[in-house]
Amino acid sequence: MNWKAFFAMLARDAHVARRNAIQLLMQTFLQPLLFVFIFGKVMVGSGYMPAAYKSLLLPGIIAISMTFTGIWAVAMPLIAEFQWTREIEDRLLAPISVGWIAIEKVIAGMLQALVAGLVVIPLAWLVLRPGVEISIGTPLTFAVIIVLIAGFSSCGGLALGCSINQQHIGLMFSMVMTPMIFFGCTYYPWSALKTFPILQKIVLINPLVYASEGMRATLVPQFPHLPTTAVILALLFFDVLLLVLGLRQFEKKSVT
Amino acid sequence: MAVGVRTQDLRKVYSSSPPMGAAGGFIARADAKGSKQAKTQIPALDGLSLEIAPGEIFGLLGPNGAGKSTTVGVLTTRVRPTSGQAWIGEHDVWKEQAHVKRLIGVVPQRPNLDFSLTAREILVFHGAYFGIGSKVRNDRADALLEKFKLTERGNQMVRGFSGGMMQRLSIARAMMHDPEVLFLDEPSAGLDPQTRILLWEIIREYHQAGKTILLTTHYMEEADSLCQRLAIVDHGHVIAAGTPAQLKASIPGGFLLRLRFGNQTADLLQRLQALAGVREVRALDAACSGSLESARGSAEKTVAEHAGVDVYADRGGSLIPEIASLAASSGAELSDVHISEPSLENLFLHHTGRSLRD
Numbered sequence: 001m002n003w004k005a006f007f008a009m010l011a012r013d014a015h016v017a018r019r020n021a022i023q024l025l026m027q028t029f030l031q032p033l034l035f036v037f038i039f040g041k042v043m044v045g046s047g048y049m050p051a052a053y054k055s056l057l058l059p060g061i062i063a064i065s066m067t068f069t070g071i072w073a074v075a076m077p078l079i080a081e082f083q084w085t086r087e088i089e090d091r092l093l094a095p096i097s098v099g100w101i102a103i104e105k106v107i108a109g110m111l112q113a114l115v116a117g118l119v120v121i122p123l124a125w126l127v128l129r130p131g132v133e134i135s136i137g138t139p140l141t142f143a144v145i146i147v148l149i150a151g152f153s154s155c156g157g158l159a160l161g162c163s164i165n166q167q168h169i170g171l172m173f174s175m176v177m178t179p180m181i182f183f184g185c186t187y188y189p190w191s192a193l194k195t196f197p198i199l200q201k202i203v204l205i206n207p208l209v210y211a212s213e214g215m216r217a218t219l220v221p222q223f224p225h226l227p228t229t230a231v232i233l234a235l236l237f238f239d240v241l242l243l244v245l246g247l248r249q250f251e252k253k254s255v256t
Numbered sequence: 257m258a259v260g261v262r263t264q265d266l267r268k269v270y271s272s273s274p275p276m277g278a279a280g281g282f283i284a285r286a287d288a289k290g291s292k293q294a295k296t297q298i299p300a301l302d303g304l305s306l307e308i309a310p311g312e313i314f315g316l317l318g319p320n321g322a323g324k325s326t327t328v329g330v331l332t333t334r335v336r337p338t339s340g341q342a343w344i345g346e347h348d349v350w351k352e353q354a355h356v357k358r359l360i361g362v363v364p365q366r367p368n369l370d371f372s373l374t375a376r377e378i379l380v381f382h383g384a385y386f387g388i389g390s391k392v393r394n395d396r397a398d399a400l401l402e403k404f405k406l407t408e409r410g411n412q413m414v415r416g417f418s419g420g421m422m423q424r425l426s427i428a429r430a431m432m433h434d435p436e437v438l439f440l441d442e443p444s445a446g447l448d449p450q451t452r453i454l455l456w457e458i459i460r461e462y463h464q465a466g467k468t469i470l471l472t473t474h475y476m477e478e479a480d481s482l483c484q485r486l487a488i489v490d491h492g493h494v495i496a497a498g499t500p501a502q503l504k505a506s507i508p509g510g511f512l513l514r515l516r517f518g519n520q521t522a523d524l525l526q527r528l529q530a531l532a533g534v535r536e537v538r539a540l541d542a543a544c545s546g547s548l549e550s551a552r553g554s555a556e557k558t559v560a561e562h563a564g565v566d567v568y569a570d571r572g573g574s575l576i577p578e579i580a581s582l583a584a585s586s587g588a589e590l591s592d593v594h595i596s597e598p599s600l601e602n603l604f605l606h607h608t609g610r611s612l613r614d
């Protein structure tokens with residue numbers, strides 16, 4: 001394993017992220033903040049939503065921000081680099097095995113997802129305050145869950161980025177991202193789906209469900225949520241599945 | 257120590273699936289085996305064997321689609337051969353990829369520069385991927401920018417660079433880690449003559465430092481003036497290999513006269529063959545399958561109107577009066593003449609029956 005090459009690539013990604021910092025920040029935080037403002041501030045303030053909704057909403061917003069930052073950070077550059085600029089070839093020719101280049105992309109994506117999650121928490125709290133009751137009662141569990149969320153989103157980005165054609169990016173959003181958000185238990189707890197029993201089972205194939213429920217379990221345990229162990233196991237499953245899938249697709253893309 | 261390159265019986269068949277739109281789905285099929293759709297099998301390499309000596313400038317010459325880029329792809333770990341083997345020095349390309357990548361530098365046919373970085377950063381990060389220390393890689397990047405006349409643009413993003421500048425930077429990047437073997441895929445395609453001369457100088461200089469260079473080209477002049485040895489590639493295999501001089505000497509006579517007659521007869525072909533200095537006569541019309549023998553069988557018969565004849569001969573222009581009078585006497589009006597001197601272009605034509613530019 002060539003760590004020098006690995007860290008040089010990570011340094012390159014960090015350098016590019018720093019250069020595009022403002023753009024990245026807008027991309028990551030604008031949507032969740034608007035959401036928090038409309039649903040947490042406007043709807044609650046005008047009395048259409050109960051005040052407790054603020055606390056219920058926040059974990060879901062964190063889960064979405066992390067998930068989409070991870071997917072976006074890995075998938076979009078890969079789609080462009082493999083199909084349009086081909087600039088990934090520079091790294092494919094570095095003295096390191098191809099699989100590690102994919103791992104590097106995953107790590108870079110995870111770091112971005114973690115930063116996104118950790119920045120959204122205080123930002124959203126600032127917008128929603130007063131009346132948000134969040135607490136990190138079990139820091140270790142919280143840490144494990146956010147790392148797993150960063151992992152599945154980043155690995156998912158790898159799998160998507162190596163499978164999707166440039167001209168289908170729009171379709172990816174409407175066919176993958178949108179259903180994922182709305183059936184991801186982000187704006188409501190999973191238990192709220194009990195009146196739709198079939199749907200309640202089907203949404204379990206959506207990893208975002210476990211991300212939102214996991215955030216809920218660790219940040220606002222006063223609300224109903226899936227058991228933490230189930231959340232961790234499910235996230236672990238998606239991490240491994242998407243990593244294996246992503247690595248396979250990456251190798252397929254990088255060697256013809 | 258200089259490193260050689262070798263391939264043995266390389267084959268590569270691309271199996272490309274139907275276009276995505278036709279396939280109906282938008283996610284690329286993960287596994288082709290399960291698909292029932294018929295695949296188009298495109299053979300790119302068909303038993304290509306090469307041996308490039310350490311420290312040699314070697315050229316792969318051939319028309320578009322001959323398999324040159326696929327050969328470079330296989331040797332640079334980017335294209336997995338369907339069968340056959342490839343070595344860089346003692347290292348099997350497909351068993352010791354990371355090691356091989358350390359030994360090679362690659363200039364691709366299409367620029368693949370990192371658009372998120374400046375020119376200088378591209379070089380510096382490339383050095384870092386290869387584990388070169390910070391001071392050395394910074395110094396080397398500056399030296400290469402200077403050498404490729406890019407110093408002034410060093411701190412600009414490469415997005416706005418012209419094609420020639422991108423090409424220069426690609427070459428600088430490939431040299432950044434001082435590879436033993438440098439691959440250049442169509443290095444002068446799209447370059448202006450001035451830059452091409454700069455490029456040739458730089459390639460020669462790099463070669464003098466004891467490096468092995470493999471370049472692909474479909475420019476005859478480039479192959480002729482730059483390469484010590486050449487392989488002419490067509491349809492995925494080597495059809496001739498040797499020094500440019502050897503290859504040119506292998507064309508019968510050396511001169512090629514492409515003739516057209518208003519009324520071409522087999523008798524005419526025989527009389528052409530009998531002229532002093534004529535080494536080989538090839539009728540171009542498919543009906544006489546390019547050989548004089550089959551034409552002889554149907555002597556006196558009109559072969560085809562306006563068909564062409566390729567005459568390989570020891571001399572060029574001085575044959576024309578004789579050919580013209582011969583044509584006049586046999587009632588076949590000479591309608592077009594093209595004389596070319598001994599060249600690789602003629603060689604290619606001789607071996608394949610096609611022009612390089614076809």
